Amino acid sequence: MTDSRQVTARPYPFAAPDRLNLDPRYAQLRRDEPLSRVQLPFGEEAWLATRYEDVRVVMGDARFSRALSVGRDEPRTIPRQQDLGMLRMDPPDHTRLRRLVAKAFTARRVELLRTRAQQITDELVDEMVKAGPPADLVEQFATPLPIQVICELLGVPFADRDKFHTWSEAIVSTTSLGVDQIQEYLNNLWGYIGELVAVRRREPVDDLLGAMVRARDENEDRLTEEELVQLAAGLLAAGHETTVTQIPNFVYVLLEHPAELARLRADPTLVPSAVEELIRFVPLGVASAFPRYATEDIELGGVLVRAGEPVLPAVGSANRDGEVFADPDRLDLGRVPNPHVGFGHGVHHCIGAQLARMELQVAIHTLVTRLPGLRLAVPEPELTWKSGLLVRGLAALPVTW
Template sequence: MTDTRQPGTARPYPFSDPDRLNLDPLYARLRRQEPVTRVRLPFGEEAWLATRYADVRTVLGDPRFSRAASVGRDEPRTTPYQIDSGILAMDPPDHSRLRRLVAKAFTARRVELLRPDTTEIADELVDAMLAAGPPADLVEAFSTPLPVRVICRLLGVPVADQGLFRTWSEAIVSTTSLPPERVVEYLANLHAYMAGLVAERRREPADDLIGALVRARDTGDDRLSEQEMVELAAGLLAAGHETTVTQISNFVYVLLTNPEQLALLRARPELVPAAVEELLRYVPLGAAAAFARYATEDLALGGVRIRAGDPVICALPSANRDGEVFEDPDALDITRGANPHIGFGHGVHHCIGAQLARMELQVALRTLLHRAPALALAVDEKELEWKSGLLVRGLRALPVTW
């Protein structure tokens, strides 16, 4: 794209509207020439944008950059409203206290125990899809119900209620897809729904994550408030399915439109874990950088001076295409060896559900490769419709045949 910024002014950001899963080429130029640049988002104060891998890791991992400092500030954002980000707007030790309550549910060992059930669910969904015959919308038939059923089982949420919480969860990822009053309404509905489940667990204790949070709130030493518990449970429900739903379809789309890589994966299914890591690096899930960190002191970053109180946002998809870290970064290579991508973030706010998402994505790809080896797009790629007005990029539908 053409950079129309006036000398001495902040660049308008995002640089362009999301174009499928293509990354704006301006990121590559900035990584080379101006890795930390001044930007103005549609709402909030001006910010610095970090585009290089090393600088992004610094901002996400250095305690001199604070999320808690965003509270009470006119945070740079793509939404016309500001939402209480809960645990995402906390620093240690408050952040550590809440995260510790749920971390045990997402360890690699606990997640591996869920793999057989997840595989069973995936097989059931593919059975139904194949029985109905082609074409099928993979988003509705497979990509959506798989993570929804898994997170429901983990938390203890009735799958039958998915029509409700799937609708309300859009408020978590909406930028302009919903009007501000609808966002407030949906968040209130989601929190009220979770409060109802919390009350149910008090009446009838259960061995699920909501039950564990209730026990921690009522008998533990972590001083979890009622509001914190409800918001944490709601956030886990929404985040626990929303991005994985999107990524399953994104990953399948990328493979179907990269036939050589797909053929290699079909021939060597043992590459599925490496393929998932490469797709996490390659796919620019975020439509724009968000969740500013505020410098708590003057410091240098990417050749510029960041003043105490300045907000910095991080372009994770750009960092994952940094040629200083990844060889041939714009190429999809499922045989890539060391892959230190930051698709799940970095530092204290590294995605707590990363292991769960990895497992689900691996199961999804393995199941589709095995059960539908001739899977292909049922329409021309140009006919696919992409979502808009959201924090994440994803397909509205993915018509496939086999």
């Protein structure tokens, strides 16, 4: 059995991201070295889990802890460690915070928002059609849609979107922002939420932020002021940032797979399964993140992971595991079953998964049905991609129809 003392760590990420293409080295590792030793740009060495079953164990087994990262030199792609609040907690502390907001993101509550999300989406398409092509799908559609939805759910003024959308980059930046600027943006975001909290105390409103303030003030032992501010700021940032990125990513992938796009246009009832397949197919993260620390010696994938060692779950790799997904590198919008781990697994499963699913379904369905001639307005090589971020995404997506 292999252990960390017998393995030399390889640099990770393996290379700069190539658009939405998953690095082929993941497939090689799944086959030959499913748990490999890696060294990220910052922090201690870690194991990298690349097979689906191992990734699910790392994310779902209580013997792997996020809380043990506190006080450790956590493997990461940025120089400074960030206070990630709930993302660095284990139960029961994690459960205490998650319970406060989980009710706002149930499937039932999210479905009640679908009509409003559809209205916002239709208005955005109306504006694009009125202005005429070409249009930048990132700026004119993908960015305002999830921002307005999360603003209305939380109770944050949509008029402030440019400010907090800019500050939210601090959460996903690797090299796009300097260390001091990241902290400045985080402080701005926390200060902004703190001001909204003060307003809710003076003028109570029945929205998610108002409910969180009441939970803090009426149950002092359940939520500290710092937890309240950081939790609300995290929901605001995470509640729009990835969906803003994924809408253009999904459209790009569909345009790159014309046969599957034609299939979807011919049968829009495929949209829910299409969204699940796109979540599986698109490797959103540039590299694996949020390592879990072993609380005891554990055998995983033929490797002895010693107590106190961190393991990184490679979600993008797990979602291409041929042991679970037939023909895993093929886009199949009707794939069933599709047990992807694109939203994570276990106690840290994305709390906003149902909201993201709904927004993505509404966005893709509307674009497919209302703009059936949607296509790139520039040659594919001229598209610009974001850089220096934890996630892959297009800086702009010029389209016509």
